[in-house]
Amino acid sequence: MKITWYKVKKGDTTAKIAFYHGVGIEALMNENRNIPAYYSYLEPGTFLRIPTNIGYDLSEKDYGCLYEYGWRELETDRLKMHSMIHSEKIGASVAGKPIWLFRTGSGKKKIFFSAAWHGNEWLNTWLLMKFLKEWQKNRIQKKRWFGIDLEELCREITLYIVPLVNPDGAALVQEGIHGVQHSQEEILKINEGFKDFRHWSANASGVDLNHQWPAEWKEEAASSPEHPFPRHFGGYTPLSEPESKxxxxxxxxxxxxxxxxxxxxxxxxxxGYAHQEPAESKELANRLAKVSSYRAVQTADSKAGYKDWFIKEFKRPGFTVETGVGQNPLPMEASMRMWITCLPLLLESCTFPDFS
Known part of the structure; x- marks a missing residue:
């Protein structure tokens, strides 16, 4: 077995390096005993020993998501998209990372999907980007998808997708403090000096982007942290953060x-939200539950979320969909179950009536 050397760059993780060099993570770890077996982040500029000629074959079709999917991977995939899927920058994160919107279809019914409001829920970014790539492939090949004629559907709807609402939070979870070049001392202070950010759900200011919304914000804030925190702090005022705005x-x-x-x-x-949702919302949620095997629940024990605000503001259906089970961040092997269960849910929602 031959060995080559690799210099770690920003954004690298053990899973990404193993994938791009065609080796297993265990083989990579065995050659680099200086990397703790316990979860660790790689320091940019350090060198790793890469075993070669192993012939380790990795396929997303076989294993689902194979490495951490963040703003760099999204940017790479964005540039490969067909012209049928338009992308535009709608804002920037606290640390200056782009927030990308994808749009496809030309119909008057406008539907919005979003994901990764919390940094440690980045697997849903992978899920929505895979959804877009499969959507594109099926349209190009003129194939029906779960019985749906996508060309006909695209004449009825315009689909808007923001796969990564919180790029800074995802980068912290995936790369540690190296993932942001902004207020690192303050972020470490919020995290009590710990360098493990797997539990982090907030943005780079320590604000929970799904507790930022003017839908009983004061009531939710009363039972939440009063200062920047890795989770649940809704900010000092609603909509204070650039991502939320x-x-x-x-x-x-x-x-x-x-x-x-x-x-x-x-x-x-x-x-649901405070009984302000349309009467049809329960039936629509049950349709989503039927195709996904998820459970429809009227309300969660929280307020000030994006879905809550949308229902309050527009009196139209809004849904918070929880795609996984376990401790966040979910392991990458959970991605297959997430895809299999959530894909029919997303497509089913595209067939809902127009509430606008």
Missing amino acids: AIYELSMKEKFSHVIALHSQGEEIYW
Whole structure:
């Protein structure tokens, strides 16, 4: 077995390096005993020993998501998209990372999917980008998808997708403090000096982007942290964060027929808010539950979320969909189950009535 040397660059993780060099993670770790077996982040500029001629074959079709999917991977995939899927920058994160919107279709019914409001839920970014790539492939090949004629559907709907609302939070979870070049001392202080960010759900200011919304924000804030924190701190005022403002401005401009915000804990579908949702919301949630095997639940024990605000503001259907089960961040092997269960849910939602 031959050995080559590799210099770690920004954004690298053990899973990414193993994938791009065609080796297993265990083989990579065995050659680099200086990397702790316990979860660790790689220091840019250090060198790793890479075993070669192993012939380790990795396929997304066989294993699902194979490495951490963040803003760099999204940018690479964005540039490969067919012209049928338009992308535009709608804002930037606290640390200056782009927030990308993807749009496809030409119909008057506008639908919005979003994901990775919380940094440790980045697997849903992979899920929505895979959805877009499969959508594109099926349209090019003129294939029906779960019995749906996508060309006909695209004449009825315009689909808007923001796969990564919180790029800074995802980068912290995946890369540690190296993932942001902004207020590193303050971020470490919020994290009590610990360099493990797997539990981090906030943005780079320590604000939970799904607790930022003017839908009983004060009531939610009363039972949440009062200062920047890795999770649940809703900010000092609603919509204080650039990421939240970007989604707010998009929503006010487009006035979607309905929205789905993906999270990843519980395999549940929350469809209500303070009894202000349309009468049809329960039936629609049950349709989503039937095709996904998730459980439809009227409300969660929280307020000030994006879905809550959307229902309050527009009196139209809004859904928080929890795609996974377990502790966040979910392991990459959970991606197959997430894809298999959530794909029919997303497609089913595209057939909902127009509430605009």
